[in-house]
Structures are given as C-alpha cells and as structure tokens.
Amino acid sequence: MTPALMFQGTGSDVGKSLLVAGFCRAFARKGLRVAPFKPQNMSNNAAVTADGGEIGRAQALQARACGLPPSVHMNPVLLKPQSEIGAQVIVQGTMAGEARARDYQDLKPKLAGAVAHSFNLLREKADLILVEGAGSPAEVNLRKGDIANMGFARAHNVPVVLIGDIDRGGVIAQIVGTKNVLDPEDAAMVRGFLVNKFRGDPRLFDAGLTFMAERTGWASLGLIPFFPRAAQLPAEDAFALGGSRQGAGKRIVVPLLPHIANFDDFDPLKTEPGVELVMVAPGQPLPLCDLVILPGSKTTIADLAFFRAQGWDIDLFAHARRGGKIFGICGGYQMLGETIADPLGLEGPPGVASGLGLLAVETELAGTKTLAACSGVSAGGAAFSGYEMHVGVTKGADCARPMLRFPGGRVDGAQNGSGAVRGAYVHGLFGSDPFRAEFLQWIGAESAGRDYEAEIDRILDELADHLAAQVDLDALLALAR
Incomplete structure (x- = not known):
C-alpha cells in the first residue's frame, strides 16, 4: 500500500496548502513519485484540470510542485460558495448539485465513496501521497460523517501531522486545545505537530515546544520560520486578498x-x-x-x-x-x-x-x-x-x-x-x-x-529548501503509512 501522510491545521490559513506544496517539491526532488490529495475543499479559486474538470487552485499548485498535471482526483469534493449558507458541490471535477450548509452535513457520507475512489486511484501511481485537511479537526460539531479531516484519516488509516500558526498568536493553546477537544481515537492518529510562520530567535520558543509535546504526547516535528516569498504563490482563501x-x-x-x-x-x-x-x-x-x-x-x-x-x-x-x-x-x-x-x-x-x-x-x-x-x-x-x-x-x-x-x-x-x-x-x-x-x-x-512561470517554480524550490532546513524529511517519511 502506498504510504500517505495527512497535514491538518488548528484552523484555516495556518499554511497547510503551502506547506504541503513545499513538502511535495521536497520529496519529489528526492526521486519519489509524490501526489497531493485534498478530500474536500471550499474555495471559489479553482483550476481547470488536464482531465477536463475543476479542483481547488491550491491542489493545482501542489500538483505542479510534484511535477504532475492537475487531476480531478487530487480534490474529489470541491465546494464553491454561492451564498452565506449554500454552495455548489463539485464531485470529481463535475458539478453534482447545490447544497445548503445544513443539508451538506447529510450529504457528506454519500460523498465518501468518491473520495475513497479518487484516493485509491492516486495511490496506484504514486510512491507517497501528501494529504491536506480542511479547516480544523477541532470543529467537533462537524465531526459526524466527516470526510475532510479525522473522518478521512481514520477511514484510510493515514497518520496526521497537526500544523499551528504562531504568527496569529496563541499557538500553544491551538495545539494543546486541539488535543483536548478531539475524541481519543482521533487524537491517536496524530503523530506530531509543526509550528509555522515563526519570527525571531527560535531558542526563545524551546520551552513552548517542550510544553506542547508533554501536554499532548505528540512529537515536536519542527519550528518553521516565516517564509516571505509565500505571498508570491497563489493563495487559496479570498481573505488573503486584503x-x-x-x-x-x-x-x-x-x-x-x-x-x-x-x-x-x-x-x-x-x-x-x-x-x-x-x-x-x-x-x-x-x-x-x-x-x-x-x-x-x-x-x-x-x-x-x-x-x-x-x-x-x-x-x-x-x-x-x-x-x-x-x-x-x-x-x-x-x-x-x-x-x-x-x-x-x-x-x-x-x-x-x-x-x-x-x-x-x-x-x-x-x-x-x-x-x-x-x-x-x-x-x-x-x-x-x-x-x-x-x-x-x-x-x-x-x-x-x-x-x-x-x-x-x-x-x-x-x-x-x-x-x-x-x-x-x-x-x-x-x-x-x-x-x-x-x-x-x-x-x-x-x-x-x-x-512569471519560472519564478513560481523558483519559489517552490526555495520553499522546499526552507522546509528541508527546518524539518527532518526522513522522519516525516517514516511517519507515513
């Protein structure tokens, strides 16, 4: 079975999409056939795929980092908001209908088959699948029927790395709080955590990393400094446009x-x-x-x-x-x-x-x-x-x-x-x-x-170098299964 590793976040915009893109490029440069996967995405920033459908723009960037053409199977469920309470539902690249937020909760279990089908197709052609979660697993009110975070990880036995964002403040509470609200069986899927967007002297946060590791029982996998060039890569969320x-x-x-x-x-x-x-x-x-x-x-x-x-x-x-x-x-x-x-x-x-x-x-x-x-x-x-x-x-x-x-x-x-x-x-x-x-x-x-296009590839290479300098890639690979 092709190994896979899932990156979930303590919230939206913690840097999941860009970190996955960077890790995709880093592992691809090691000679691995890497493919990105996001079971469920919500974005009006979409890309046209080589197989004639549409997926989230972030997965298209991740595919590029892997050296692959984007495929509908890299993001089998895409929600395109049309109002405050409703969205178009795109399944494997094609519009399958519309759903209000309340109705979508009942629809999720019916989409699990498409998610599994796409994931297994990618696994047949790759040496490693890097999976991106959506939002946060701490949103326990959405856990029933989940296909985006822990529901997917549990169903497919994919280990999880949790990402916290220190730039917005409160990262210790983000990481420890997520552990505290998760179901014990969900929490057991997490193998470690990464702290993203750090600024300043990293030695000043040593005690913070130790505290989080002791309180959660999860391994501290790295403290990733802020990467300014990330702003020049395509953003997924519209609120990044401010x-x-x-x-x-x-x-x-x-x-x-x-x-x-x-x-x-x-x-x-x-x-x-x-x-x-x-x-x-x-x-x-x-x-x-x-x-x-x-x-x-x-x-x-x-x-x-x-x-x-x-x-x-x-x-x-x-x-x-x-x-x-x-x-x-x-x-x-x-x-x-x-x-x-x-x-x-x-x-x-x-x-x-x-x-x-x-x-x-x-x-x-x-x-x-x-x-x-x-x-x-x-x-x-x-x-x-x-x-x-x-x-x-x-x-x-x-x-x-x-x-x-x-x-x-x-x-x-x-x-x-x-x-x-x-x-x-x-x-x-x-x-x-x-x-x-x-x-x-x-x-x-x-x-x-x-x-412009050559510059995007240079930034992806720089991002891969940036991550490799801060995170033990071999240790990450060993966590995948």
Missing part, C-alpha cells in the same frame, strides 16, 4: 466582490514594480486610478447588485468619463454588458439583470459549463495561455472587436469603440509574459520583463 501592493507607477484597482472567483488572476500584476495594485474592500470608494478590473464572480448577478449597493457603479462611470481604462474578466466581463439573463437560475433566482452598459453585449447563463485550458494571441498579437471556466454565452455588437483569438479561428471577448473598455472570459492571462507586457503598455506602464 490590502494592496504598493508600487511606483500606474494604479490598478480591483473591487473585492463577495463571491470573487479565480482571484489569482492578479498575482502576476503584483510582481510588476511599475504597478500599484489596490484591492478595494467593501465600504470604500474606488480611488482615482489608471485601470479598474472587474474580477470573476461565482454569482455574477448577485455580485453586480452588491457592486451597485457599494456605489462602485457611480465611481466606475466617473472613471470612464475621465478616460480611464476598464477591463472585465469572466463574470466581470458579463457585468460590463447591457443585460445578464439567468433563465434557469444557475447562479441564483431566475431572472434578468441590467448590466453596467459599458459594452454593447448581452449574456445568457445557460448550457454546459465551459472548462478548458486554452492558448492563442491577443488582438494586438501577444501570445497568451490560460483557461476558461464559465457558464454563459455573450453576444453583441462589441464582440465584433474581440480581445483574443484561438487557433482555428474562434475568438473571445469584446471592446468598445474607443478600446478603453474591454472584457474576456479567459482566466490566467496575466501569467503569460507577452500578454502582460502588452496589457500594461495599454495603460502606459512598462513590464519588468520577468518570466
């Missing part, structure tokens, strides 16, 4: 919609020194800028209503009157049009909403969801690669001026007559260096000319 990247040069503004999707679209822009990227939180006006980008959205009509409720439509129209540039990605592209129709209620109640009217296009949300990697050239001739992930067809007069062209003659996107307002469905465009350079030139900025 704040702005200050730079000298052209200002790009992105309003943070409640159901923002595929927000790693903006990561390559953060690396450009000639750009100031400002993420605008609800309650704040859109500031003066050179470009406003409307991001992707999981619930386009609802997020458009929210956009208007914030008064951002007024700010956007004023920006347009000043001659400012506007770009919409996927759901943001749909918002820029004249109408959005959802006759089947795919993203909310059935109906038709008026768009912002800045592009002469109309959208109907209907038909099969488009999920595909793609490549081509922009209208200006710059090469790009990316992916499509959307429901809906957009048509209208401004589509006669497409933004993107694919091999075979298919086109995507639209521009208004002046070219100041543009939109397209393709995600991931800014990761293509030629397209990013041309796009920045459109707003009067100059690209630094970095190879």
